[in-house]
Amino acid sequence: MDNGLPCLDLLEATPAILRGLMAELSAEDLRWNPAPGRFSVGEVLAHLSHTEAHCYRARLDRFLSEENPTFESDDPQDHLELYRNMDPEDAFDHFEEQRDTNIETLRDLPPGTGERKAVHQEVGPVTLTQMLNAWALHDLGHIRQIAELARARKYLAGAGPLAGFYQVKP
Numbered sequence: 217m218d219n220g221l222p223c224l225d226l227l228e229a230t231p232a233i234l235r236g237l238m239a240e241l242s243a244e245d246l247r248w249n250p251a252p253g254r255f256s257v258g259e260v261l262a263h264l265s266h267t268e269a270h271c272y273r274a275r276l277d278r279f280l281s282e283e284n285p286t287f288e289s290d291d292p293q294d295h296l297e298l299y300r301n302m303d304p305e306d307a308f309d310h311f312e313e314q315r316d317t318n319i320e321t322l323r324d325l326p327p328g329t330g331e332r333k334a335v336h337q338e339v340g341p342v343t344l345t346q347m348l349n350a351w352a353l354h355d356l357g358h359i360r361q362i363a364e365l366a367r368a369r370k371y372l373a374g375a376g377p378l379a380g381f382y383q384v385k386p
Contacts, residue, residue, distance in 0.1 A: 219323070219325050219326060219327045219330075220327050220330060221322055221323075221325065221329065221330050221344075221345065221348060222330070222345060222349060222352075223348045223349055223351060223352040224319060224322055224323060224348075226352050226355065226356075227315065227319060227322075227351060227352060227355060228315070228319045230315065230355045230359065231308075231311065231312040231315055231316075233359055234261075234308070234359065234362060235308075237359070237366050238257065238308075238362065238366065240366075240370055241257060241366060241369070241370060243304070243305075245257065245369050245370060246258040246261075246304040246305075247304065248365070248369050250365065250368055250369075251386075254386065255299070256304075256365070257304065257365050257366070258299075258303075258304030258307065259296075259299040259300060259302075260358050260361055260362055261302075261304050261307040261311060262298065262299035262300075262302035262304070262307040263295070263299050263358070264308075264311045264355075264358060265302070265307040265308070265310045265311040265314070266295055266298060266299070267290065267292075267354070268311050268314040268315060268318065269314055270290070271290045272347075272351055273314065273317075273318055275287055275334070275347060276318065276321070276322070276344070276347075278334065279332045279344045279347070280325075280329070280332070284333055284334060284335060285335070286335045286336075286337060287334055287337060287342075288337050289336070289338050322348075329344060330343060330344045330345035330348070331343055331344070332344045334347075361386075364384060364386045365386045367382070367384045367386070368384045369386070372384050
């Protein structure tokens with residue numbers, strides 16, 4: 217049954233896309249940091265794992281259980297130590313398990329659920345449908361980030377003189 221909620225196929229595909237991008241990365245590659253103030257692949261995975269439960273799932277549960285809940289902003293900079301200390305593989309496994317559970321929950325929701333409303337403390341009224349689109353934007357941004365990290369760490373040097381044809385921004 218199609219419940220009309222957007223982005224579910226993309227959200228469901230994200231773990232497989234990430235797994236493909238990381239297929240040839242070593243444990244050292246996962247922890248490689250391209251520059252001060254930039255995340256490694258492992259830190260991105262820890263961020264995804266953390267936000268899956270503490271941001272998106274928490275908000276989803278409140279959308280479903282409360283009338284017009286208020287959400288606070290979540291700043292990734294507040295959790296840097298957590299991200300730096302998580303094992304990348306454990307973080308990814310945790311993210312993948314949570315995502316499977318979240319997709320199952322979302323697919324089981326009745327039609328019209330996307331119109332449920334909440335208030336985001338910075339931007340005001342939002343619907344569940346809008347949050348799902350933001351969730352997809354979040355995933356795609358980090359997919360791109362991990363792709364750039366993989367390009368820079370694993371493939372750029374190996375391209376030799378051909379590397380000059382590519383702009384890599386990890």
